Amino acid sequence: MDFEVTYSEAQQRFRQQVRAWLEANVPPGITRIATSPEDSLQRYRELRALGRALGDKGWLYPRAPAQYGGGGLDVDHSIILEEEADRVGLALPPYYDSGGKLGSATILVWGTEAQKQAFLPPIYRGEVRTWQLLTEPGAGSDLAGVTTAAIRDGDEYVITGQKIFVGSDHGADRIWMIACTKPGGARHENLSWFMLDASLPGITVQPMELMGTGGEGGTDPVQKNTVFFDQVRVPAFCLVGGENSGWKAASTHLELEHGAGGRIGRHRVWDRLLAYCQQTKCDGVPLTQHADTRDLLADIYIKTEVQRLFGLRNFWLTYAKRPRSYEGPQLSYCRKMAGVWMTGAILEAVGPAALTTDPTWGAPDGFLELQQRNGIVAVHPGGTADVQRVSMARRIGIGRVAREAPGTVH
Numbered sequence: 036m037d038f039e040v041t042y043s044e045a046q047q048r049f050r051q052q053v054r055a056w057l058e059a060n061v062p063p064g065i066t067r068i069a070t071s072p073e074d075s076l077q078r079y080r081e082l083r084a085l086g087r088a089l090g091d092k093g094w095l096y097p098r099a100p101a102q103y104g105g106g107g108l109d110v111d112h113s114i115i116l117e118e119e120a121d122r123v124g125l126a127l128p129p130y131y132d133s134g135g136k137l138g139s140a141t142i143l144v145w146g147t148e149a150q151k152q153a154f155l156p157p158i159y160r161g162e163v164r165t166w167q168l169l170t171e172p173g174a175g176s177d178l179a180g181v182t183t184a185a186i187r188d189g190d191e192y193v194i195t196g197q198k199i200f201v202g203s204d205h206g207a208d209r210i211w212m213i214a215c216t217k218p219g220g221a222r223h224e225n226l227s228w229f230m231l232d233a234s235l236p237g238i239t240v241q242p243m244e245l246m247g248t249g250g251e252g253g254t255d256p257v258q259k260n261t262v263f264f265d266q267v268r269v270p271a272f273c274l275v276g277g278e279n280s281g282w283k284a285a286s287t288h289l290e291l292e293h294g295a296g297g298r299i300g301r302h303r304v305w306d307r308l309l310a311y312c313q314q315t316k317c318d319g320v321p322l323t324q325h326a327d328t329r330d331l332l333a334d335i336y337i338k339t340e341v342q343r344l345f346g347l348r349n350f351w352l353t354y355a356k357r358p359r360s361y362e363g364p365q366l367s368y369c370r371k372m373a374g375v376w377m378t379g380a381i382l383e384a385v386g387p388a389a390l391t392t393d394p395t396w397g398a399p400d401g402f403l404e405l406q407q408r409n410g411i412v413a414v415h416p417g418g419t420a421d422v423q424r425v426s427m428a429r430r431i432g433i434g435r436v437a438r439e440a441p442g443t444v445h
């Protein structure tokens with residue numbers, strides 16, 4: 036069965052238009068691995084400027100409704116845009132904006148009309164970048180256990196608590212977060228979501244350096260943060276989806292984060308790995324001429340292709356509004372487990388060169404060394420591999436009498 040999408044002539048013309056625009060507007064070197072903090076900031080500014088330019092055309096969030104500043108495009112045009120962005124090594128948005136993506140999708144389903152008009156246009160036009168803040172020191176997989184408190188006080192909520200493993204480098208304009216609005220209340224009936232200004236008094240961001248960030252696009256490859264809330268006063272308007280109804284709204288956020296949103300694009304490591312093996316000699320001949328390496332490369336290619344096709348399938352199922360079930364966590368689980376497996380396979384294929392950033396011995400840019408770290412780290416964010424397995428099992432009817440339904444995304 037061929038899963039590839041085919042395109043009409045009009046769609047192919049659109050592709051040419053997008054390609055020409057990207058060639059004219061994407062600054063050279065924008066996908067580089069930053070060489071210093073200053074270079075990282077410069078690169079981030081370039082990505083944000085590109086995001087605003089894409090936003091002006093409705094191409095930053097192509098499927099989002101035009102009435103709120105999105106592109107209003109159908110799923111096929113969206114796929115073309117995502118493929119063309121991927122062709123130049125970028126995604127949409129081209130910078131880390133997980134709270135923008137997941138928060139806006141949740142607001143579209145659960146927000147009031149006034150909230151849609153207030154919160155969505157700046158996201159879709161690239162005017163703001165938003166982090167998502169869910170995890171706490173005592174609540175990761177068990178998201179329902181968050182204790183950061185948001186207590187109503189007149190026309191405001193007062194937020195106090197701590198989030199961990201969140202955000203990226205270079206700050207955020209907005210925060211999309213879940214908090215406990217009824218401490219001591221029944222589990223799953225005491226949570227609410229907020230979209231708030233990240234510069235409010237009482238918010239402190241403390242960087243934490245990780246081994247890697249699991250391959251999150253458009254960000255420094257090692258930085259997450261701890262964020263502290265000390266009596267932060269937030270307008271009541273910022274509460275999305277109803278007080279204490281946050282678990283319902285979480286089904287939208289988590290469904291997309293756990294793989295239902297899919298992904299359009301090639302595996303970022305594959306092309307470079309193949310080129311490296313074609314150009315690097317061992318015992319006088321390129322690595323690709325060694326039978327063992329060839330076998331490993333074939334296995335790696337198969338796994339990356341399976342992920343690409345699952346990503347394409349999920350993107351289409353979700354945004355063409357087709358019935359879904361286990362497909363989101365299936366993609367997420369496969370991606371995570373393949374990433375770990377690939378660290379071993381790549382190490383075996385290229386040897387210790389995969390473990391160094393020194394270009395004399397390793398791959399250019401240290402991209403293989405980065406994969407070795409990210410492949411392991413990526414098991415954790417966006418729901419761990421175990422959580423994906425639990426979620427998939429419930430949906431295919433293992434361990435539950437009634438099959439669990441997927442989260443609401445429209």
Ligand SMILES: Cc1cc2nc3c(=O)[nH]c(=O)nc-3n(C[C@H](O)[C@H](O)[C@H](O)COP(=O)(O)OP(=O)(O)OC[C@H]3O[C@@H](n4cnc5c(N)ncnc54)[C@H](O)[C@@H]3O)c2cc1C
Pocket residue numbers: 133167168169170172173174175176177199200201202245247248249259412415416417418419420421422425
């Ligand atoms: C690189 C990175 C980026 C991240 N980005 C963000 C972000 O932007 N925003 C955010 O809010 N959070 C973020 N996180 C946090 C991430 O979502 C959590 O780390 C994750 O949900 C797991 O929570 P935990 O670390 O508390 O581990 P725990 O939940 O304590 O899990 C510990 C271990 O127990 C296993 N386990 C837990 N429950 C079950 C179960 N029911 N069945 C089987 N096994 C189980 C887990 O799989 C894991 O192996 C990020 C984390 C990383 C590493």
